[in-house]
Amino acid sequence: MTTASDRQPTVKVPQQASPAHDTLDVPPGETRRGRRALLAGGAVLALVAGGGFAARYAFKGDVPRGVTVLGVNLGGLTRAEAGTVLRAHLAADPRTSAAVRVRVEKKSATVSPAAIGLVVDVDATVDAASGGRPSLSGGRSVAPVIAVDADLLDAALLKAVGPVGTPMRAPAVTFTGLTPKAVHPAPGRGLDPERSAEAVKAGWLSGEPVTVPLVELRPATTAEEVDRLVEEVARPAVAAPLTITSEKGTLTVPPAAIAKSLVLTADRTGLIEPRFDPKKLRASVASRLARIEVAAKDASFTFAGGKPKIVAGADGRGLDLAALAPDLLTAARSSDARTVKASLTTAAPATSVADLERLGVKEKVSTFTTKFTGGLSSPRSQNIVTAAKQVRGALVLPGKTFSLNRHTGERGYAQGYKDAPVIVGGDLQPGVGGGVSQFTTTLFNATYYAGLEDVEHKPHSYYFDRYPAVIESTIFWPDLDFRFKNNTPYGVLIHTAHTSDSITVSVWSTRVWDKVTTEWSPRRNITSPQTITKPDGPDCIATSGLIGFTQDAWRLFHKGGKVVQREKFTWKYDPEPRFICGAPA
Structure with missing residues (x-):
């Protein structure tokens, strides 16, 4: 009996064959097919070996080849x-x-x-x-x-x-008195930040101009939602007062104050989120708040013995309206639960002793004095003293600009100023606040010699020998101002003082320059005054006349024993006419 295994090809290995030259005895008819199989097997082995090398080559490093x-x-x-x-x-x-x-x-x-x-x-x-x-x-x-x-x-x-497209109409609820009004939204076309960013990223490195598309902009709050806000928020809010209770008393917020401080306007996306503005609310009930709050007192400078001294501030006690705003909004939407309970919180001073100590106000940097033209009791001198008192103790922080007009406000009768000669249209005539220009000149020179930055000043039209030529300044509300900038890293504190015949302004800070001096050029283009006769009366002030001229002044900044900076000022003075009061000859 013959089995299947008996029909398989038989492989015979000669016993004396060299291992290096083994031969295969293949039955007739199988020779070519066997050779092809062997060749194919060798190719597969070669491919596998080559593929492994290629893979190792391709994956070398973290970034693939190619x-x-x-x-x-x-x-x-x-x-x-x-x-x-x-x-x-x-x-x-x-x-x-x-x-x-x-x-x-x-x-x-x-x-x-x-x-x-x-x-x-x-x-x-x-x-x-x-x-x-x-x-x-x-x-x-x-x-x-x-x-x-x-x-x-x-x-x-x-x-x-600039403006592009068409702006969308933002939704809002506004108040006319206590009556709410709906402002319905309308779509527009404009820039959308995300779409603009996509366009710029896609076209940036192409070398061609990038076209940024406009898209339709629809407010996030719909007309229906605006109407709902009118009925569910605005109308109930102003229907009755709100009450805030505290351990120091009760604050009543009237409907008018609610209407002024309830915010129902949209953000840039057109979304309305009702809220109370604590600043507007505080302003609306300021007089009522004063009855239960104690304002914090800032640390401040005072002068003792002619030197600055820091006076500590004090904590205050007040209502934190920002923290109360969510509860107030909830109460405003209610018809009966319109009372909010609150506690007074400690309010620290905005400026502490440490804040003032860091300013470096420690030495007198400059001082300047001018003489009165009349006694201390004259209206002109009184105006100078009044302005000096208003400016005494003014603190100018680093980088800030001081404005004399803004600091004193309008200088009128209500502020204690009197009539004294002023220059109006080239004529001397009585005017409220006359003489304040002498204080302005004194202040200007004190800041000038402190080395502070001149921002705005204007010399007089005529030269008066009580002032240094060119480096002097007039002032007139509201058109002419004197301004300087504190261009140092230290605080600048102004002190003023007067005697029976003089006004003095001193600047306290930390010295930046060794000293500041002035050099003047000779006068040039000198012109003589003309004589003008004016009708006699209270508006006529007789003068002897003054020459006109042009002159330069250089501000010199000294450091380390040498001049390190120069600043030039030039001014042309007109000749002041010789005014005669009386009928023409």
Whole structure:
């Protein structure tokens, strides 16, 4: 009996054959087929061996072979190496720093990449390049990952191209007295920050202008929701007063104050979120709040023995209306539960002793004195003293600008000023506040010799020898002002004092310059006054006349024993006519 195994080819190995030259005895008819099988097997083994080498080659590094970004080959590099190579390429690429040209409707503009946070995110780009499969033949291009600040871009576009599209009508609820009125929304067309950002990221490195689209803008609050706010919030809110109780007393918020402080306007997306504005509410009930609150007192400077001294402030006690605002809104929507219970909280001074100590007000930096033209009791001298008292103790913080007009306000009879000679249209005539220009000149020179920045001053039309030529200043409410800027890192404290015949202004701070001096040029273009006769009366003030001339003055800043800065002032004085009061000869 013959089995299946008996029919299989038999392989015989000669016993004396060399191991290096083994031969196969194949039955007739199987020779070619066996050879083809052996060749095929060898090819498979070779392919497997070659494939393993190719895989190792393709996957060398973190970034697969054949991957490029912006034309730069990153294949085979580690993430760190790829980041370094890509950053170097971007730094050398002028497109990454050049202004981006944009078009919005028919308007064109440019924006700076740095101003809008427009950059290639190198780390994210390398992450993208590291993903995917390698390419054994050819390459794979990976787009750079670009980032931009959508809000900065939106602001830059609005500034660069101005108004575009059609603005949407924002929804709101307004009050006329105690009557609420619905303002229904309407859509518009305009810039959308996210859509603008997508357009700029997509077109930035193309080298072509980027078209930023306008989109339809629909307010987040609908007309129906506005009507609901009128009925469910606005009308109930002003239907009756609100009451705030505390341990120091009760505060009644009348409907008129509610209408002024209840905010029912939309944000930039058109969304209305009802809320109370604590600042508006406080202003609306200020007199009522004063009965239960104790205001905090700031630390301040005073003068003792002619020197500045810091006086400590004190804590106050008050209602935190910002914290109460949510409860007030809930009560305002109710018809019966309209009382909110509150506790007074400690209110710290806005300015502490430590704040003032850090300002470095420690020494007298400059002082300047001018003489009165009349006795202390004269209206003119009294006006000078009144202005000096108002300015005494003025503190100008670093970087801030002092305005004499803004500090004193209008200088009228109600403020204690009197009639004295002023120059109006080239004529001397009585006017309220006359003489304050002498205080202005004294203050100007004190700040001038302290080395502070001159912002605004104007010398007199005529020269009066009680003032230093060129470096003097007049003032007139509200058109002419005197202003200086504290351009030092220290506080500037102004002290004023007067005697029976003089006014003095001193500046206290920390000295920046060794000293400040003045050099004058000779007078030039000297002109003589003319004689003018005016009708006699209370408006006529006789004068002897003054010459006119032009002169320069240089402010010299000294440091380390030498002049390190010069500042030039020039002024042309008109000749003051010789006025005669009486009928013409």
